[in-house]
Amino acid sequence: MSTTPKTDRKDRRTIVRFAKGAAGMVGLGAVLTTAGWGALSTPAAANSTSTVAVVAGENEYGNVASQIGGKYVSVYSVDSNPNTDPHTYEATPSVGQKIANANLLIENGVGYDTFMGTLASASPNSARKVINVQHLLGLPDSTANPHLWYSPRTMPAVAKALASDLSKLDPAHASTFHANETKFVASLQPWFNAIAAFKAKYAGTTAATTEPVADYLLTAMGINNLTPFQFQADIMNGTDPSAQDVATQRSLFTQHKVKVILYNQQVTDSLTESFITLAQANGIPVVGVYETMPEPGYHYQSWMLAEVQALQKAVADHLSSEHL
Numbered sequence: 146m147s148t149t150p151k152t153d154r155k156d157r158r159t160i161v162r163f164a165k166g167a168a169g170m171v172g173l174g175a176v177l178t179t180a181g182w183g184a185l186s187t188p189a190a191a192n193s194t195s196t197v198a199v200v201a202g203e204n205e206y207g208n209v210a211s212q213i214g215g216k217y218v219s220v221y222s223v224d225s226n227p228n229t230d231p232h233t234y235e236a237t238p239s240v241g242q243k244i245a246n247a248n249l250l251i252e253n254g255v256g257y258d259t260f261m262g263t264l265a266s267a268s269p270n271s272a273r274k275v276i277n278v279q280h281l282l283g284l285p286d287s288t289a290n291p292h293l294w295y296s297p298r299t300m301p302a303v304a305k306a307l308a309s310d311l312s313k314l315d316p317a318h319a320s321t322f323h324a325n326e327t328k329f330v331a332s333l334q335p336w337f338n339a340i341a342a343f344k345a346k347y348a349g350t351t352a353a354t355t356e357p358v359a360d361y362l363l364t365a366m367g368i369n370n371l372t373p374f375q376f377q378a379d380i381m382n383g384t385d386p387s388a389q390d391v392a393t394q395r396s397l398f399t400q401h402k403v404k405v406i407l408y409n410q411q412v413t414d415s416l417t418e419s420f421i422t423l424a425q426a427n428g429i430p431v432v433g434v435y436e437t438m439p440e441p442g443y444h445y446q447s448w449m450l451a452e453v454q455a456l457q458k459a460v461a462d463h464l465s466s467e468h469l
Contacts, residue, residue, distance in 0.1 A: 197314050199214065199248070200222075203294070204437055207251070208438060212444065224437055244265055248272070251275075252276070253279065255284065256291060290360050295362040335446070351369050356408070359452065410435055
């Protein structure tokens with residue numbers, strides 16, 4: 146196991162919990178002011194001589210925004226540290242100010258980054274554009290797996306929405322935004338090809354996971370995840386899985402029912418590490434996956450391709466890739 150710092154599953158907390166109790170009594174704006182946020186300014190309208198200010202909840206979305214907007218956008222990604230657990234993020238005054246000044250927000254939705262909406266509501270602005278990926282994909286609030294960026298259909302839709310909204314905020318450069326969208330979607334093809342090639346050769350491959358981080362990608366690749374979803378959800382939410390699910394998970398390794406185990410490289414504890422150790426003891430390769438795009442050295446396309454290639458090496462060559 147790596148010595149890279151990771152978040153313990155037991156440390157997960159409710160996102161922006163500081164605002165919840167007090168907001169019901171005095172209003173969110175008062176809470177933020179009391180907490181030291183100060184006056185939140187209104188974002189200026191974007192024009193041909195200034196960049197469009199974009200704030201993304203996660204750096205994978207921020208990276209795509211940078212690719213679509215180019216030099217005509219300034220992008221700030223709230224969560225960009227691959228050594229932390231995104232579920233535990235707690236807002237800071239500086240983030241609130243950036244959101245207040247933003248022309249365009251990108252949030253994942255499905256309860257993953259509720260701080261984005263909470264902070265935006267403290268500085269309402271009718272001119273601000275908001276891309277909620279959950280709504281963009283037409284997903285219900287009951288969607289169990291919030292890691293939407295691992296689905297091959299997500300970022301083409303996000304890129305299209307970005308080109309559209311940026312064109313409205315900065316009409317002078319609309320042709321550039323749409324051209325960048327076309328270029329971005331084309332650049333996803335090597336990833337799509339790798340997914341298709343794996344599925345053609347290894348469809349039905351069995352896998353275990355600790356969390357549903359890459360489940361959308363596994364489905365696209367034709368991989369059958371044998372870990373009970375309730376087990377994955379419990380680990381994701383920082384609760385203890387049932388004894389029955391733990392026993393089922395252990396049997397996947399001791400009875401050699403799976404070809405690979407994927408674990409959330411950003412969040413481990415003694416339980417998840419015990420499964421990694423058990424898998425290794427039974428000759429099952431281990432692949433680490435990330436919730437936050439590894440930086441530096443990757444953009445969204447190369448990150449997703451690298452994850453597929455790591456799975457390919459695990460299944461075809463029995464090689465572990467715990468880190469990208």
